[in-house]
Amino acid sequence: xxxxxxxxxxxxxxxxxxxxxxxxxxxxxxxxxxxxxxxxxxxxxxxxxxxxxxxxxxxxxxxxxxxxxxxxxxxxxxxxxxxxxxxxxxxx
Numbered sequence: 001x002x003x004x005x006x007x008x009x010x011x012x013x014x015x016x017x018x019x020x021x022x023x024x025x026x027x028x029x030x031x032x033x034x035x036x037x038x039x040x041x042x043x044x045x046x047x048x049x050x051x052x053x054x055x056x057x058x059x060x061x062x063x064x065x066x067x068x069x070x071x072x073x074x075x076x077x078x079x080x081x082x083x084x085x086x087x088x089x090x091x092x
Contacts, residue, residue, distance in 0.1 A: 005029040005079060012074065018062075024055040032075055045072060 006029035013020050031047050039047070048068050056064045 001079075002029050002033040005033050005075065008075070008078060009071070012071070018055070019058045020055055021058060022054050024051065024053040027051045027053070028071070032072075032079075036076075036080070041072065045069065048072065 006026055009025040009028055010020070013025060028048060028051065031051060032044070035044055035047055045068055048071075049064070056062055056067075
């Protein structure tokens, strides 16, 4: 599933004409895929914000916090139902 998320993010960046020279999309996909099923919006946004990148320096028209929130919403609309199945722990 990580590769689906990664591909989706890369396509989104390309559609917007954004440069991703340090594989930010890969790291975002890893964070989203590993944490989304059990995290609140605030927790996942904090984790996304901790990812070190030059993405925002290279795409300096973006406001990082706003862009991360928008990206989380886009990912959730596309993957959230699937994300609930990524957690293989039993739910009580």
